[in-house]
Amino acid sequence: MLIDDFDSDSEEILQPDQRNKPIANFPKIIIAPFYGDMVQKFAIDNGLPIIGNSKSLNGSNYVYRYQFHDLRLGLIMAPVGAPQCIETMEDLRIMGATKFITFGTCGVLDTTIGKGKIAIPSTAVRDEGTSYHYQPASETIQMPKKTLQIIQEALNTAQIPYMEGKTWTTDAIYRETKNIFQKRKRAGCSFVDIEASAILAWSKFRQIEAYPFFTTADNLDSKMWEVRSDYRDDIPTALKAALAIARLIN
Template sequence: MGAKKIVMFGCCGVLNQSAVQDKIIVPVSAVRDEGTSYHYMPASEEIHAETSSVNILKNSLKKCGMSYVTGKTWTTDAVYRETQSVIEERREQGCLAVEMECSAALAVTQFRKIPCIQFLYGADHLDADRWEQRDLAEYGIRNFKKYMQLAFECALAL
């Protein structure tokens, strides 16, 4: 629809609390467990973010004074299939989080050859004996100013 560059962010479920604790998550790759990405890129288990976009995001995070962690995320559009056994499997693959957009957005933007920066903030917690809703109910309202500041920094740097 004419977009020349994309910056997107949103909440995710945390799969590795000790690594993510109070940090912005910089997805460097995503496990493709959704349907959209397969319409834009050949089948593969994972899709990788463009290194240049990841570097812009990391520089913007440093400029904004925000701590972060880089790693893999798990994209699924089937929330009721986030079973304990699949969560364990994704943790073993090194996934820090679960969300619903990353791999699809990477596939579309790589197909269209436009830069895309994505970052995530932890909302609900799936790295415990019981699911913890945490910030999911507020959708990041508490920290929306810092997320917007980071998004604008990234957009200006793209």
């Protein structure tokens, strides 16, 4: 099976430092939301300077310097989808970042879970391809205990309610079939996303700190897909949570 081809013994042909170089005084902590419009608007509204660029065939993805009180942070859009997300994180690692806080939305597999809840993926089902290039094959991957404790402490200190649980990380949002949904729900999954297991595998392989979380959005646990209301309503709380984590790991 191709997913068993994990190779940690030979050198990578294309390495991130062949396309990127260290940047002087680059922030150690990166906040990377999966909201392109939000990042761009926030940067313009606050006059944030551009300090880097994670380029791809899709174009430029700028890194902005964000000074929040005593915190020196980098802000960038995390591309949606595991492959491009991890490629961007690799670029930022070479530039000088060592700690990554990512947040976006997730679907829920349990109709009793309301919209806009902060969700911590303590375990992720590896139903995507990227993670298998960073860790040996396994059905799931765990968030490190220390990472989970840091997120919990940060959110508790900031008095932000949260829940934690198992997420189903999949590559194909239009192939979340009813049978697979039921299978994942029986296996204990509460959420569905498309990056978490790859982020956890990458951070473990590169020995980098990564702090992924979500806000709960659409509901799969209904007769028809339930969109729910606009996810943008939940961004302020998610940003508050990210900054709380940044304070703790600074």
